[in-house]
Amino acid sequence: MSFTANTALIPIDVQRGFDYPPWGRRGNPAMEHNGQRLLAAWRQRGWPLIHVRHDSVQPGSPLSPSHPGNAFRDGFDPLDGETVVAKSVNAAFIGTDLDLRLRRLGVDRVVLFGISTDMCVSTTARMASNLGYRTVVVGDACYCFDLIDADGSTIPAEQISRAHLATLRAEFAEVTDTDALLASIDES
Structure with a gap:
């Protein structure tokens, strides 16, 4: 993996609202x-x-x-001059100008992280891949929540994350962790 200035970082939905109900127990406290x-x-x-x-x-x-949970989490506020794309569905490419912005910047690779692994990160990664971007998901910079299956059993967030990252890796994205990605950047 080598990285250049044609690689965009896209933090997805790193917002305070995920600390409110109805979300359940989350995984990955290191996100x-x-x-x-x-x-x-x-x-x-x-x-x-x-x-x-x-x-x-x-x-x-x-x-x-209109809810305080819409705000970015501490440490994730955009700095002056950084772009924010607002979406209202799972995929960051639907109903937004994200694809246009990336193309105007000459981006050919996207690095994704955020909340949640199995919903908005996964959906955005799949679309990015289908749109032709080389897509990287940083698995240890994402998390998801416990979910209830059709039988009423709880599937732990860690299992959900593992399965979704494996699916993304099989078809749509390179899946890595923060240490490996940062080491690759330092070597570039």
């Missing part, structure tokens, strides 16, 4: 630390960085623009 390391690396190099924020249109959602 914030790893995500902040990625942000620092991109900012240090001046490489393209586009923040994605979920602006829910569902009544009462903690991700609604």
